[in-house]
Amino acid sequence: MALTKNERRNRIRMRIRKMVTGTAENPRLSVFRSNKAIYAQLINDISGETLAQASSNDKSLTDIKATKVELAKSVGMLIAERAKAKNIDTCTFDRGGYLYHGRVKSLAEGAREAGLKF
DSSP states (O other): OOOOOOHHHHHHHHHHTTTTOOOOOOOOOEEEEEEEEEEEEETTOOOOOOOOEEEESHHHHHOHHHHHHHHHHHHHHHHHHHHHHOOOOOOEOOOSOOOOSTTHHHHHHHHHHOOBBB
Protein backbone atom coordinates (compact mmCIF):
# COMPACT_ATOMS: atom_id res chain seq x y z
CA MET A 1 0.00 0.00 0.00
CA ALA A 2 1.50 3.30 -1.11
CA LEU A 3 1.36 6.31 1.16
CA THR A 4 0.13 9.66 -0.03
CA LYS A 5 2.40 12.70 0.27
CA ASN A 6 0.51 13.97 3.32
CA GLU A 7 0.59 10.59 5.08
CA ARG A 8 4.33 10.33 4.48
CA ARG A 9 4.91 13.91 5.72
CA ASN A 10 2.84 13.27 8.85
CA ARG A 11 4.87 10.14 9.66
CA ILE A 12 8.09 12.13 9.35
CA ARG A 13 6.51 14.99 11.34
CA MET A 14 5.60 12.67 14.22
CA ARG A 15 9.10 11.18 14.20
CA ILE A 16 10.55 14.69 14.55
CA ARG A 17 8.02 15.76 17.21
CA LYS A 18 9.00 12.84 19.46
CA MET A 19 12.38 14.54 19.92
CA VAL A 20 11.67 18.26 19.47
CA THR A 21 9.82 20.17 22.19
CA GLY A 22 9.62 23.82 23.11
CA THR A 23 9.79 25.61 26.45
CA ALA A 24 9.26 29.23 27.43
CA GLU A 25 13.02 29.94 27.27
CA ASN A 26 13.68 27.76 24.21
CA PRO A 27 10.46 27.54 22.15
CA ARG A 28 9.87 25.39 19.09
CA LEU A 29 9.93 27.20 15.73
CA SER A 30 7.27 25.31 13.79
CA VAL A 31 7.00 25.71 10.02
CA PHE A 32 3.94 25.01 7.86
CA ARG A 33 4.20 25.32 4.11
CA SER A 34 1.16 25.46 1.85
CA ASN A 35 1.17 25.88 -1.90
CA LYS A 36 0.59 29.63 -1.66
CA ALA A 37 1.95 30.70 1.74
CA ILE A 38 4.38 29.79 4.49
CA TYR A 39 3.72 30.10 8.22
CA ALA A 40 6.01 30.09 11.26
CA GLN A 41 5.13 29.89 14.95
CA LEU A 42 7.16 29.98 18.15
CA ILE A 43 5.44 27.50 20.47
CA ASN A 44 5.81 26.73 24.17
CA ASP A 45 4.77 23.05 24.28
CA ILE A 46 4.66 22.90 28.08
CA SER A 47 1.84 25.43 28.37
CA GLY A 48 0.54 24.83 24.84
CA GLU A 49 0.66 28.47 23.79
CA THR A 50 1.94 30.30 20.73
CA LEU A 51 4.47 32.96 21.72
CA ALA A 52 4.85 34.61 18.31
CA GLN A 53 3.78 33.96 14.74
CA ALA A 54 4.47 35.23 11.23
CA SER A 55 3.28 34.31 7.78
CA SER A 56 3.63 35.40 4.20
CA ASN A 57 0.03 36.65 4.46
CA ASP A 58 0.97 39.34 7.02
CA LYS A 59 0.00 42.86 6.00
CA SER A 60 3.63 44.00 6.09
CA LEU A 61 4.61 41.32 3.54
CA THR A 62 1.61 41.27 1.17
CA ASP A 63 2.83 44.33 -0.77
CA ILE A 64 6.20 42.73 -1.58
CA LYS A 65 6.51 41.35 -5.11
CA ALA A 66 8.95 38.46 -4.70
CA THR A 67 9.31 34.75 -5.32
CA LYS A 68 8.05 32.29 -2.71
CA VAL A 69 11.62 31.55 -1.57
CA GLU A 70 12.41 35.26 -1.08
CA LEU A 71 9.10 35.72 0.75
CA ALA A 72 9.95 32.79 3.05
CA LYS A 73 13.22 34.51 3.96
CA SER A 74 11.26 37.65 4.85
CA VAL A 75 8.95 35.56 7.05
CA GLY A 76 12.01 34.14 8.83
CA MET A 77 13.30 37.64 9.50
CA LEU A 78 9.86 38.76 10.70
CA ILE A 79 9.48 35.86 13.17
CA ALA A 80 12.98 36.58 14.50
CA GLU A 81 12.11 40.26 15.04
CA ARG A 82 8.94 39.30 16.90
CA ALA A 83 10.90 36.81 18.99
CA LYS A 84 13.47 39.48 19.87
CA ALA A 85 10.63 41.77 20.97
CA LYS A 86 9.61 39.05 23.47
CA ASN A 87 13.24 38.54 24.63
CA ILE A 88 13.59 35.14 22.91
CA ASP A 89 16.99 34.60 21.31
CA THR A 90 17.19 30.80 20.97
CA CYS A 91 14.72 28.24 19.69
CA THR A 92 14.47 24.69 18.39
CA PHE A 93 13.71 24.31 14.68
CA ASP A 94 10.82 22.02 13.66
CA ARG A 95 10.69 21.61 9.90
CA GLY A 96 7.28 19.95 10.14
CA GLY A 97 8.10 16.91 8.02
CA TYR A 98 9.19 18.97 5.03
CA LEU A 99 12.59 18.51 3.45
CA TYR A 100 15.16 21.10 4.53
CA HIS A 101 15.52 22.90 1.21
CA GLY A 102 13.77 25.59 -0.77
CA ARG A 103 11.29 27.66 1.23
CA VAL A 104 11.90 25.89 4.55
CA LYS A 105 15.65 26.41 4.31
CA SER A 106 15.14 30.02 3.24
CA LEU A 107 12.90 30.71 6.26
CA ALA A 108 15.51 29.21 8.60
CA GLU A 109 18.32 31.27 7.02
CA GLY A 110 16.26 34.46 7.31
CA ALA A 111 15.60 33.80 11.00
CA ARG A 112 19.30 33.15 11.60
CA GLU A 113 20.31 36.34 9.78
CA ALA A 114 17.95 38.35 11.97
CA GLY A 115 19.64 36.95 15.09
CA LEU A 116 17.62 33.90 16.15
CA LYS A 117 19.85 30.98 17.23
CA PHE A 118 18.95 27.32 16.67
